[in-house]
Amino acid sequence: METNKDIHDELEGLSPELSRIRKMQEKPSFTVPENYFENMPAQMQEYVRNKTRKRTLAWLPNGISQWAPALTILLVAIGVSFYFLSRPETDQVATTTSPSMDTLLANNSVQEEVVLDELDEDFLVESLAMAEPVKPVKSNNGQSKAEAQEEIEDYILDNFDESLLTEEL
Amino acid sequence: LHPEDSEIVAQFQSEEGRSYAFNLLIRKYGQKLYWVARRMVIDHDDANDIMQEVWLKVWQHLEKFKSASQLYTWLYRIAANESLTFLKRKKRRYLLPLGDVEGELISKVDSGSLSGDEIEKKLQKAIISLPEKQRLVFHMRYYDEMPYEEMSKVLDTSVGALKASYHHAAKKVEEFVTGKD
Numbered sequence: 023m024e025t026n027k028d029i030h031d032e033l034e035g036l037s038p039e040l041s042r043i044r045k046m047q048e049k050p051s052f053t054v055p056e057n058y059f060e061n062m063p064a065q066m067q068e069y070v071r072n073k074t075r076k077r078t079l080a081w082l083p084n085g086i087s088q089w090a091p092a093l094t095i096l097l098v099a100i101g102v103s104f105y106f107l108s109r110p111e112t113d114q115v116a117t118t119t120s121p122s123m124d125t126l127l128a129n130n131s132v133q134e135e136v137v138l139d140e141l142d143e144d145f146l147v148e149s150l151a152m153a154e155p156v157k158p159v160k161s162n163n164g165q166s167k168a169e170a171q172e173e174i175e176d177y178i179l180d181n182f183d184e185s186l187l188t189e190e191l
Numbered sequence: 192l193h194p195e196d197s198e199i200v201a202q203f204q205s206e207e208g209r210s211y212a213f214n215l216l217i218r219k220y221g222q223k224l225y226w227v228a229r230r231m232v233i234d235h236d237d238a239n240d241i242m243q244e245v246w247l248k249v250w251q252h253l254e255k256f257k258s259a260s261q262l263y264t265w266l267y268r269i270a271a272n273e274s275l276t277f278l279k280r281k282k283r284r285y286l287l288p289l290g291d292v293e294g295e296l297i298s299k300v301d302s303g304s305l306s307g308d309e310i311e312k313k314l315q316k317a318i319i320s321l322p323e324k325q326r327l328v329f330h331m332r333y334y335d336e337m338p339y340e341e342m343s344k345v346l347d348t349s350v351g352a353l354k355a356s357y358h359h360a361a362k363k364v365e366e367f368v369t370g371k372d
Contacts, residue, residue: 024338033333036358037365049334050315051307052229062215062225066246073247095215104230122224 196262203253209322213250221246221288224270231274234300234318241273248273261339261344268345272328278323291321310368316366321360328353329360337340 035042194215198363204210224245229238248269256265282292296319300312307315318326324346331337337351346353 025339027337029332029336029338033361036361039369040314040365043310043368044333047311049226049305050230050305051311052233052235052304053306058235059222059225062221062242063214064216064222066243068213069243070247070250085338131266131304166331 197229200253200256200262204372211248213253216249216253217219217246220266224266225261227330228274228277229269230318231271231323232277233296233304233315235304238278241270241277245270245273247322264341264344271345275327281303313368314364317364321363325356325360328356331366332357333361347357 030044033044051171199212199215199219202208203216221242225238225242228241228245229235232238232241245266249266256262278292297316300315300319305312305315318329321329328342328346331342337345338352342348342353343350348356
């Protein structure tokens with residue numbers, strides 16, 4: 023096995039100038055930040071810890087988290103397929119089975135909200151006007167005309183003078 | 192005083208002693224491996240990046256490491272490979288020709304990475320002008336005084352080829368330093 027002396031002798035034989043420089047300076051004098059070597063073990067261990075930490079999704083059971091990206095893609099693909107496969111069928115049902123407006127109004131079998139959604143505004147106003155019972159007109163003191171009429175008749179009957187009627191007849 | 196390599200490796204292979212053994216290993220060889228990288232890339236930050244990758248690899252593979260007698264050779268090999276990979280990646284990333292990487296390294300020598308005198312700066316520039324693998328061979332022999340047998344294990348190259356490479360490198364560096372070229 024070679025010794026350090028063998029290595030020095032070899033260099034001396036190859037290049038006396040390099041051998042002289044080597045004896046003056048054993049290592050290159052590169053500048054290093056202060057305390058770099060003292061802090062090196064901690065710094066390297068921290069780097070290794072961060073690099074080797076397992077990245078897992080906490081809410082998934084062990085062993086499944088590695089499949090999470092594939093599972094997500096699969097679920098999205100299923101969702102998109104379902105949407106596109108089910109859409110034309112829904113449209114067909116809507117066009118073939120939806121009854122006319124008159125039928126809906128006549129048999130009153132459809133929810134009011136659905137009917138209202140499909141009505142145009144003019145038609146709606148007209149329908150409401152026809153369907154709503156006429157409200158009695160209120161007098162100034164809050165009585166309706168019918169009530170007032172009834173009160174007048176009661177007053178007349180209560181204050182009727184029979185002798186006057188006999189005389190007139 | 193550092194514990195024997197075999198003790199560190201044995202401790203690393205037990206689950207509870209792993210972190211402590213890893214710490215011991217960095218304390219024992221961290222500085223030596225840093226210089227392997229630093230001499231190749233000149234810049235401290237680059238050398239530090241290489242060190243991080245080196246120690247990550249050591250952490251990941253030391254458990255399976257069997258021959259503790261050759262631990263330093265193995266560590267040196269990782270540091271040397273990581274340094275060469277770093278330089279290759281740098282060239283590829285910035286699409287730089289070899290000359291530009293050399294130019295960048297030389298500018299770092301001039302811009303304060305090296306605090307030595309003019310002769311030392313000239314020596315470093317001469318070494319940078321060597322092809323990367325030849326530079327590594329020169330460092331191993333000139334600075335680390337590594338026997339050819341060990342160099343052969345680190346670089347997976349024959350002793351004869353390494354001798355030829357070192358002799359050729361020493362001549363070129365001498366010519367550069369003495370201004371004979």
